[in-house]
Amino acid sequence: MAEVQLFVLQDEFICTVCSDTMTDPVTIPCGHNFCLNCLLDCWDQNQEFSCPQCRHTFTTRPALRSNTLLSEVVKKLKKTRLSSPSSKNYVGTGDVECDFCTWKKYRAVKSCLTCMASYCQTHLQLHYEGDALKHHKLVDPDRNLKGKLFWKHHKCLEMFCKSDETCICMMCGMTEHNSHEKLELEMETEGKQKQLGATQSEIRRRLEEKEKKLKEMRRTVEEMKLSVERVMEEHEKSFRDLIHCIEETHKNLTEKFREQEKREMEKAEGVMEQLEKEIEDLRRREAELKELSETKDHLHFLQKQLGATQSEIRKRLEKKEKKMKETRKTIEQMKVVKLQSSPYGLLNLRAERSFYNVSLSVHGVYHHIIFNISRQAYDMKALYFCPLTLDINTPHRDLRLSEGNKKVTYERAKAKYPDHPDRFDDWPQVLCREALTGTRCYWEVECSGDLMKIGVAYKGLRRKGQGRECRLGYNNKSWCLQWSLSQYSVHNNNQETEISAPYSPRIVVRALRECWRRSGCGDDSDVMVPVSLRVT
Structure with a gap:
């Protein structure tokens, strides 16, 4: 019991001059205690006799006598290893300070999730020696203990609700989340870390692919x-x-x-x-x-x-x-x-x-x-010339193919094409049967009319519906050159860029394979030929 009392009062034996446990303590008339050598040095330097703590001045130099009782208490304090920690244990930049140090703050070595407080090595002894505190949950020092409390119940967040994907306290688990699936934080963290590992592996794989493509491009x-x-x-x-x-x-x-x-x-x-x-x-x-x-x-x-x-x-x-x-x-x-x-x-x-x-x-x-x-x-x-043929399974019913599927004409009369999953049902567009292969490709197109589009697209471009994901140049799966209102423009991903160039009925297209990849076209790219376009 005496050791507990000394532990509680240990800050009272700190010299305010050297900020350490007193050595040869003496008491001056104002009632304050100091180390003998610290007090003598202070009076010799200032050439006046005043208390370093309360600044009370004495007309004559007081007679200094050792405080025997205080000396015995300090000695016992050192023997029971309750003396103040060395200066290296003082709280520094980035350290978590002890919540129970009153005079000089020392570095915390543990945080208690039950008490919601941090302790230095000295004040932590009660958690190891007291029966009531032995079962508290101790963790590494944490400066964000308040963030671990649920504001409504003022309880520590100790569980994870799988149903609502949120951290909860024990009270929440017994009330609002009673019927939900709940896990301990450690178990949920392990599962999330596994998912994180899989994500990191996928990122590394994609990074290697990008680096390989960059190397090939160079x-x-x-x-x-x-x-x-x-x-x-x-x-x-x-x-x-x-x-x-x-x-x-x-x-x-x-x-x-x-x-x-x-x-x-x-x-x-x-x-x-x-x-x-x-x-x-x-x-x-x-x-x-x-x-x-x-x-x-x-x-x-x-x-x-x-x-x-x-x-x-x-x-x-x-x-x-x-x-x-x-x-x-x-x-x-x-x-x-x-x-x-x-x-x-x-x-x-x-x-x-x-x-x-x-x-x-x-x-x-x-x-x-x-x-x-x-x-x-x-x-x-x-x-590098690419001979292209129009795919009979893809044209909209307003388009008519002729000349061995080398020519397409826009007509209002509905063509009697059979149903096919690859056929466009809303936008008057048609794909070529051959995919563009090789490192370079070259083809020519002759066209007529007030509106025409030509470009490249993923084979997986959607065919059904009115959305822009089916329309050439209005998504990230296609690219096109358009002639409309006496103006050329380029479309990709619903973005338009105008080009200053005179009208030409003949269009020559040259493309590098690496450019298709960089702009979003892959190995399965096909040429998309829209309304009023004649391929020869």
């Missing part, structure tokens, strides 16, 4: 980059070869023309030199004839006559001068060569015969490059 992007780089290198090489051919042709033409010019100039200069000599001779003969015509000596006139009249000499001189002019004109024309560029990049030269072979060479290189590019485009189209 690999596809890298392959696409490499393919583009390879095609660009081939095109660069083709155009470099074309430029080199043109430069070589220009160089050869320039050299040949300069050589021809040199030969013709040398020939013309020779002709001119000869003509100048003949002209000089003729002028000299003309002067002689003029002098001869003026002479009075008949004998001399007859002897000097050369047998050619003066008019004949003039005609010969004019002929030589005309030939001289023509030669000079030919030389001037040889100095002017006009090069023109045709729409196909061919060289048109005034001297067509001289450059005919060169033009054929440049034209051949150009058409060789165009042929390679066209052949690559044709190979891409042939490789």
